[in-house]
Amino acid sequence: xxxxxxxxxxxxxxxxxxxxxxxxxxxxxxxxxxxxxxxxxxxxxxxxxxxxxxxxxxxxxxxxxxxxxxxxxxxxxxxxxxxxxxxxxxxxxxxxxxxxxxxxxxxxxxxxxxxxxxxxxxxxxxxxxxxxxxxxxxxxxxxxxxxxxxxxxxxxxxxxxxxxxxxxxxxxxxxxxxxxxxxxxxxxxxxxxxxxxxxxxxxxxxxxxxxxxxxxxxxxxxxxxxxxxxxxxxxxxxxxxxxxxxxxxxxxxxxxxxxxxxxxxxxxxxxxxxxxxxxxxxxxxxxxxxxxxxxxxxxxxxxxxxxxxxxxxxxxxxxxxxxxxxxxxxxxxxxxxxxxxxxxxxxxxxxxxxxxxxxxxxxxxxxxxxxxxxxxxxxxxxxxxxxxxxxxxxxxxxxxxxxxxxxxxxxxxxxxxxxxxxxxxxxxxxxxxxxxxxxxxxxxxx
Numbered sequence: 001x002x003x004x005x006x007x008x009x010x011x012x013x014x015x016x017x018x019x020x021x022x023x024x025x026x027x028x029x030x031x032x033x034x035x036x037x038x039x040x041x042x043x044x045x046x047x048x049x050x051x052x053x054x055x056x057x058x059x060x061x062x063x064x065x066x067x068x069x070x071x072x073x074x075x076x077x078x079x080x081x082x083x084x085x086x087x088x089x090x091x092x093x094x095x096x097x098x099x100x101x102x103x104x105x106x107x108x109x110x111x112x113x114x115x116x117x118x119x120x121x122x123x124x125x126x127x128x129x130x131x132x133x134x135x136x137x138x139x140x141x142x143x144x145x146x147x148x149x150x151x152x153x154x155x156x157x158x159x160x161x162x163x164x165x166x167x168x169x170x171x172x173x174x175x176x177x178x179x180x181x182x183x184x185x186x187x188x189x190x191x192x193x194x195x196x197x198x199x200x201x202x203x204x205x206x207x208x209x210x211x212x213x214x215x216x217x218x219x220x221x222x223x224x225x226x227x228x229x230x231x232x233x234x235x236x237x238x239x240x241x242x243x244x245x246x247x248x249x250x251x252x253x254x255x256x257x258x259x260x261x262x263x264x265x266x267x268x269x270x271x272x273x274x275x276x277x278x279x280x281x282x283x284x285x286x287x288x289x290x291x292x293x294x295x296x297x298x299x300x301x302x303x304x305x306x307x308x309x310x311x312x313x314x315x316x317x318x319x320x321x322x323x324x325x326x327x328x329x330x331x332x333x334x335x336x337x338x339x340x341x342x343x344x345x346x347x348x349x350x351x352x353x354x355x356x357x358x359x360x361x362x363x364x365x366x367x368x369x370x371x372x373x374x375x376x377x378x379x380x381x382x383x384x385x386x387x388x389x390x391x392x393x394x395x396x397x398x399x400x401x402x403x404x405x406x407x408x409x410x411x412x413x414x415x416x417x418x419x420x421x422x423x424x425x426x427x428x429x430x431x432x433x434x435x436x437x438x439x440x441x442x443x444x445x446x
Contacts, residue, residue: 035104099177139152251267281298300315324342364391392410402417
């Protein structure tokens with residue numbers, strides 16, 4: 001059930017010019033997911049009755065990405081943050097609950113912080129503050145003796161005493177819907193930028209006798225992402241939190257700083273992960289799995305007790321059963337490797353099934369693509385595929401069959417059969433010596 005007393009406004013109208021990108025700023029990914037979606041995911045447990053995104057440049061990209069998750073309102077032209085919130089007036093007609101104003105490029109705010117903001121039902125304006133390591137250019141939050149928010153003082157306007165204040169403004173606010181648009185109507189744009197600033201609501205609310213308060217959050221939760229370097233900082237924050245979470249949940253990381261997780265990675269207990277492992281989206285790792293160094297795993301499922309790598313790649317729709325071994329320089333794509341099967345060396349398994357306890361020799365390739373279509377390979381339970389084998393799909397290797405090394409398999413085979421398709425070995429005595437002598441004479445006579 002939605003919370004009828006809560007509405008969300010996400011400001012995302014900025015052009016993001018410092019990103020130097022054709023992709024909308026709020027759609028740049030952190031851990032494989034657009035930062036805007038990280039924010040919406042963190043908001044979701046609050047169950048707001050309305051999710052409204054204020055967008056401008058690149059609005060079509062935002063609409064395609066968000067779909068039905070939120071209502072999109074255009075801000076054109078962009079006349080400041082206060083003007084942006086005014087654009088939601090029609091969507092919030094008659095709404096009397098709390099309106100939480102967030103920023104699409106500030107995606108790391110926690111659910112706990114938002115809950116702390118919206119619980120102040122007696123305040124007209126709640127401002128989220130933080131104490132940065134370097135408060136230099138941030139607006140300061142000036143409190144009165146009772147601890148209420150008296151004013152937001154921009155750095156350039158602050159006197160020496162006010163600049164000593166280390167409590168700074170994040171820009172995020174929770175505003176009582178009973179007063180929101182009345183306060184917004186009193187904003188003016190008499191400033192150097194000729195814009196309507198949301199921060200001016202604090203002064204207006206205080207002048208009318210309303211209560212304004214501050215809630216604090218850690219600096220990492222309120223960092224804005226306006227450049228590629230800040231995007232990298234946000235990625236680091238996310239990854240550090242994910243690494244600590246998984247270690248707390250019973251996962252061993254041999255070199256935590258070199259392991260990268262996706263936003264939705266799922267890992268069981270007693271899993272060991274070596275250095276330089278990357279997890280892409282839609283990956284699930286069951287209990288007691290070992291992921292050795294330098295593996296890339298995305299869109300894959302790895303069953304309990306399996307061993308992967310080193311230097312293995314599991315691509316989307318790779319599904320490993322229990323106690324499977326996928327070894328060094330092996331790539332698996334859209335394939336089921338069933339319980340106990342082994343693909344240990346230098347192989348490609350794509351669009352295939354490898355039956356229980358089958359053994360795939362080094363250098364085996366499932367030839368699944370003819371340049372136009374993909375075809376399926378089925379390798380039966382207990383089958384043994386010799387090294388350097390090419391299996392040309394569509395084809396089926398029967399249960400318990402043995403394929404001799406160096407074979408090319410193009411037809412379905414029976415179970416328990418021996419399949420050999422290489423040509424008979426010939427030996428011509430002295431040929432190599434004659435060849436070398438002849439070639440050397442040609443080279444010398446040039």
